[in-house]
């Protein structure tokens with residue numbers, strides 16, 4: 001069966017690229033940030049539309065014209081993430097906008113990605129009530145990307161909702177389980193000779209944490225900023241190597257750890273702030289591909 005989707009808050013297209021790889025046809029994508037739209041169009045396709053999705057009435061008109069079966073999206077997570085201040089405000093409202101679009105447009109299914117902390121937010125509690133009230137059965141799960149073909153410890157919450165046959169959810173959950181590896185993938189296993197460093201620096205949130213990592217382990221979560229080693233950095237006893245000998249990953253290397261293809265074009269030169277943000281914001285392509293494949297299997301059965 002063919003499945004068409006729209007991608008809300010599409011960024012540079014990590015989620016779209018993965019869904020497309022799984023066999024889902026992404027017919028339209030929406031974001032409000034011109035740099036994200038540029039990157040999306042250069043790498044995924046010209047079906048990206050500039051739209052402020054807090055204007056749900058306009059969004060629903062656009063989506064209704066596509067007739068898409070699946071509404072997918074990763075609304076901004078800063079209000080929920082440990083990196084943000086955890087005040088549910090403007091950004092959290094975009095999760096509410098996603099829920100409102102689902103309830104009013106009523107696709108056969110929806111998929112939303114966010115940080116695990118969203119589960120305990122009042123925003124998600126409301127979303128849950130609204131979408132189940134609109135008839136959706138839900139599968140809610142936190143996936144570790146390193147067990148889904150991505151060399152990165154990145155834990156993300158996914159909620160898959162569908163109308164109709166309630167066993168679709170069970171089949172989807174089974175499909176995810178079948179696609180999960182017992183082992184975590186390391187950077188070296190994924191990139192092989194493509195990466196010519198043994199260790200690299202990833203700026204810590206605070207200096208009590210380590211910041212030098214080996215390529216023979218999954219990468220820590222790729223974030224939206226990429227900083228050089230501070231000149232006064234003295235290291236941490238947990239670091240995998242002395243700080244003097246390491247560099248941060250390049251934008252391209254970070255993109256590869258997010259499993260974007262080697263041919264992906266990022267804006268600007270290395271360490272361009274927009275590119276770094278687009279990379280860190282993205283749903284890893286291979287994770288999205290496995291989730292998409294589990295959706296297709298469940299709907300096809």
Ligand SMILES: C[S@@+](CC[C@H](N)C(=O)[O-])C[C@H]1O[C@@H](n2cnc3c(N)ncnc32)[C@H](O)[C@@H]1O
Nearest residue numbers: 009010011012013014015032033052053282283
């Ligand atoms: C988590 S990122 C999405 C990443 C994307 N799914 C990917 O895999 O590459 C969230 C996106 O929401 C977009 N955004 C924020 N506010 C928005 C709004 N009001 N309307 C539309 N897009 C918005 C941001 O520009 C950003 O690209």
